[in-house]
């Protein structure tokens with residue numbers, strides 16, 4: 001059997017045909033009509049007024065904070081369990097990240113662990129792997145405390161809470177289009193908001209802060225964080241089949257869950273598939289040792305897997321935040337594994353992966 005990657009992009013003839021026809025049309029490749037169409041389609045899909053593409057999810061988070069006026073001296077709340085980009089974006093603005101712990105049920109911020117002071121200006125809520133806590137509580141908490149709510153929904157395109165798209169509850173939402181996401185344009189990000197002021201500031205900042213589109217007069221030191229029509233052509237094709245892409249992720253999750261449900265040492269997080277589109281298939285193991293051993297065993301059987309993100313405060317750039325202060329994230333992060341999760345993953349491969357996991361459990365614990 002060929003090596004099964006933990007994840008690989010799902011690209012079909014649709015993108016190839018659309019790209020060929022775009023390239024033959026004399027388009028300028030850079031951001032223009034196709035990007036406008038992509039942004040409009042995404043705004044419709046998500047149910048928001050404004051959607052602006054940028055070069056990555058990380059840049060999206062950074063611009064979102066800048067556009068909302070976050071500056072050095074401000075504090076921004078971030079979870080200790082997330083991809084490092086969340087906290088890096090805060091550091092880029094010069095603001096100070098305030099790290100908080102997560103809830104073991106959904107692995108997103110535990111509101112009870114947030115300690116506020118007057119400098120706290122924003123709250124980045126990360127919906128990890130398409131799951132979230134009660135978003136009404138998140139919104140109310142932010143309003144009550146005068147916090148700008150930025151949703152890091154980089155892993156949540158196609159996921160809902162109470163039938164509303166994640167990424168659309170806060171003042172600003174941010175998505176990512178890297179190769180392992182629900183739709184991918186290689187790199188790329190999206191900022192969404194219902195606030196016209198935020199939308200206008202993001203549009204200007206990403207295009208050199210021009211006083212007006214195409215003008216060579218500039219109001220400030222802006223950026224070039226523009227998208228390209230080449231990427232949009234690819235994204236638009238994937239958006240046409242987004243229901244298929246979403247359903248595949250859900251089916252894959254369900255198949256793993258069904259095949260592994262009787263093994264007590266392997267746990268799945270509670271996942272409502274009517275709302276959540278799991279980006280990665282995540283499982284929890286009894287300890288870091290077992291997790292590491294399973295990864296090695298899977299690799300020996302030609303199966304790729306990936307450990308959860310390390311806790312932020314165990315990462316070198318953030319080692320000033322004391323170890324042991326965030327007990328949930330500091331333990332969960334070492335016991336989780338992402339199994340092969342590609343949209344194109346065939347059923348017989350999932351069956352093989354699950355048989356291999358079962359073999360590992362039998363050899364290690366005699367079966368349970």
Ligand SMILES: Cc1ncc(COP(=O)(O)O)c(C=O)c1O
Pocket residue numbers: 056057058059082083085086126152154155175176177178188189
């Ligand atoms: C939660 C989260 N935030 C931010 C990012 C950064 O997105 P990008 O890689 O597009 O910069 C990612 C990427 O995977 C992510 O998972």
